[in-house]
Amino acid sequence: MLTAAVAAASADVIMPKQLLLENINALRLEKGLYVCRNDRLMEETAQAYAEELSFLGVLSHEDARGNRAVGRLRERGSTAAFAGEILGFGGSLEDILKSWLQSPGHRKVVLFRNWSHVGIGISEYKQKLCVVVLFRVKPFTDIRVEKTQTGTAVTLSIDEAETGVPVVFSGSAAVKKIGGRMFLIEDESGGPFLRLGIQRGESAIITDSLMAAP
Numbered sequence: 001m002l003t004a005a006v007a008a009a010s011a012d013v014i015m016p017k018q019l020l021l022e023n024i025n026a027l028r029l030e031k032g033l034y035v036c037r038n039d040r041l042m043e044e045t046a047q048a049y050a051e052e053l054s055f056l057g058v059l060s061h062e063d064a065r066g067n068r069a070v071g072r073l074r075e076r077g078s079t080a081a082f083a084g085e086i087l088g089f090g091g092s093l094e095d096i097l098k099s100w101l102q103s104p105g106h107r108k109v110v111l112f113r114n115w116s117h118v119g120i121g122i123s124e125y126k127q128k129l130c131v132v133v134l135f136r137v138k139p140f141t142d143i144r145v146e147k148t149q150t151g152t153a154v155t156l157s158i159d160e161a162e163t164g165v166p167v168v169f170s171g172s173a174a175v176k177k178i179g180g181r182m183f184l185i186e187d188e189s190g191g192p193f194l195r196l197g198i199q200r201g202e203s204a205i206i207t208d209s210l211m212a213a214p
Helices: 004-011 017-030 040-056 069-075 093-102 104-110
Strands: 084-090 117-125 128-136 140-147 152-158 165-168 174-179 182-187 193-200 203-211
Touching: 017 093, 017 104, 017 117, 017 128, 040 069, 040 117, 040 128, 069 128, 084 093, 084 104, 093 104, 093 128, 140 203, 152 165, 152 193, 165 174, 165 182, 182 193
Parallel strands: none
Antiparallel strands: 084 128, 117 128, 140 152, 152 182, 165 193, 174 182, 193 203
16 A cells, blocks of 8 residues: 555656655565665666666666666675665556555565665656666675685674574685674685574574675
8 A cells, every 4th residue: 555645746757766765665575575775876776777777768687788676786785695686667656556455576676575675766767767776685785705714704784684694605714693683704715605594493694795805
């Protein structure tokens, strides 16, 4: 269900990104899912792509460089291993939201249970709106990668809202808690990438892919 704020804002064709986020989270809360929080880098990435799509007059998940959502995030410095993306184009945000809810594929992305963060981009094209929404699972903050005598060491903090624990999906790394919400991961496998994720109960999901220290 769309909030009254969405319908009112759509009448003016422009709706703040915050209202769009509130509607996405209202849908997620109805299903007992995590509320998504705005992420600055994700928002910058989504906004840049919305403007690019408007300039080109197309709607595609693959950009002119061959990148999809994860590639665009990583170009801007993200460590994301995967991400979700929905695109919309229409005369109003109310119309775009309705089309997402009526599409099983778009609805599935919005209601993926593990998302924690979101970035929204809105641009205009020929008096219509182009909307890009990025989703990802982002359990870690303050990630630092350093070279050691035996391989690579990663220090990171668990996001304050995260309830899971770090888990490693590649290499022979061990995860050690070093205080508070900080962890140390030491990898001696010599592999080029270290794939990390989060374990919540019995389920685990890959969230980040880090390049090993050179």
